[in-house]
Amino acid sequence: QVQLVESGGGLVQAGDSLRLSCAASGRALSRHNMGWFRQAPGKEREFVAAIRWFDSSTYYADSVKGRFTISRDNAKNTVYLQMNSLKPEDTAVYYCAAVSRWTTYYSHSQYDYWGQGTQVTVSS
Numbered sequence: 197q198v199q200l201v202e203s204g205g206g207l208v209q210a211g212d213s214l215r216l217s218c219a220a221s222g223r224a225l226s227r228h229n230m231g232w233f234r235q236a237p238g239k240e241r242e243f244v245a246a247i248r249w250f251d252s253s254t255y256y257a258d259s260v261k262g263r264f265t266i267s268r269d270n271a272k273n274t275v276y277l278q279m280n281s282l283k284p285e286d287t288a289v290y291y292c293a294a295v296s297r298w299t300t301y302y303s304h305s306q307y308d309y310w311g312q313g314t315q316v317t318v319s320s
Contacts, residue, residue: 197222198294198309205290205314208282212318216277218292218311225249226270229298231307232277234288234316243302244290245277255301260286282318289313 204216231246245266265278293307
């Protein structure tokens, strides 16, 4: 079992930055692929970014490419999402997720473990 806890959300203005953290306990993250997803009110959960465990390859949704960066620190059992140039449309609850193996990194159904989410609100 893997327990995930997100932190770092908050209320910011458009153009600001935030860094989300996802701390894992229970089992090491080092052999898990990790993803960040988000869900805005009335919308489905959508893929944001992912990082593969064995070579740290990264993947991004088109809407965040060039603005967000996913990274991991296996020694700290933590995954990060650096979010720059935030826009009001980035407002959502952000979730981190883990899976030992994926077929499609962008599908939330692939992931076995989820955190409780952290709210990010971007005002215009």
